[in-house]
Amino acid sequence: MFPIFYSIAMLIILPASFIISLWKAPFKSTLEWLLDLLVTTALIVWLFQAGNWSWVGYYVRFLWLALLIVTIIYSWKKVSNLPFTIKYSVNQKFSIGIYIILILIFGTYNALVLKSYTVAEKGIELSFPLKNGTYYVGQGGNQVLMNYHQAYPGQKYALDILKLNTFGTRASGLYPEELNNYQIYADILYSPCNGKVVDIQNDLPDLPPPKSNPENPAGNHVALACENYDATIILAHMQKGSVAVAKGEKVTAGQILGKVGNSGNTSEPHLHIHAEKDGKGVPITFNDRFLVRNSLVR
Template identity: 25%
Template sequence: MQSAIDLTYPFEGRWLTQNSPANRVPSHGTVLLATSYAIDFVPVDGRGRTAPFKLGSLVRPEPAERFPGFGRVILAPVRGVVVRVHKTSLDHESYRGLPSVGYALTQRGRVAAGWESLAGNHVMIETGDGAVVAVCHLQQDRVDVRVGQEVGVGEELGRCGNSGNSTEPHVHIQAMDGVDVRHAAAVPVTFGGHLPRNGAIIDVK
């Protein structure tokens, strides 16, 4: 297995850590598609909260635009060359309460449909040592880089969206040893030499 790759947080502002490999591996409950060490960050407001949970949240989907991070700028967490871009997936509604149960029942179909159905709009960056870092669930048509482009740490990649396998706007990060996620091996990640645990609030100025 390739040694851990150290990344920079791909955003500014306040974000909540979820599905962290600091808590369990595989972090997303599966080793499929090189996700063993993947991590999610959910954008939150100054009080560490996502969109207010209202009575309607229990019974119907909510517009992704209601959530505080929809459209926030997402940055390159590593220096490298863009090797894959996808930007045409729709940003669907968000699912909490009972709607999240119905959404979960469609998970098998998304898995069967493959990587793009799960990752949604995304960018893959190949580093100098051969690792590939995927930044997923970006906003439709707001991916600002192209294949073959060299990017530096902190360069804008796109905007936070709700595309792919996502119940509310967030960004999913994973690293692997190749571009083909069907056959790649997962690579561990750290951020500034550390790995935040579930529930940790990350503030980046």
């Protein structure tokens, strides 16, 4: 249940509390208002980029931006005639210090998030392995705040991909145990390149969330050696019995590999894909796009 409470707290309660504060706080000077504005804006922009919005709805993040703009306009009308500074009490000075600390913290977060959008290494160009839907990157990018895989050298630049419904959420319900309630479950996976199958796993069970199998991290999977690239592409957490290729078989881009499942060390149904060379992760791109968290592929 922790992911549910965490998502609601971070993506709903936290931004709401900061926006309400900016809207209603009894500012005595425009400096106090400006500092509150900078903190709130930095927070909303950080959450807009780095929050995993597939839990509460992808489009909710745009609502917070709209509310922020309305709040800025409304609150400015209330403080526009105030002096820029006043003689502050000890408590007010303490509050100003807290504002400055929060600006530095959220500003640093935003700077780190911006780093995640680019990569110095040349990426391996692949065809997107899913079709017929709106797909959402839950983990992706070149920074741990956007992609926890960055902490693991062998999975660096890995992507965790979900599928969104009409409401912009990845499932019917917040964290259902029924696998079919997840939009991506049983979606067909297609080969992202021409190449050769170098490894498969096909007999591990699909587990109801939040159960996982850390002893078999990739679960059912297909590993490919793509033509023209000296790296192995791994598509993980596939559905039991769905793998449609054999080890040693040659495949072409767009050929069916199997289906998305929930096997291995996984929190819920999704596609994990990464490229690995000599034990280190390699960037991957689709149509020359380096995907990061909150990227959509339609």
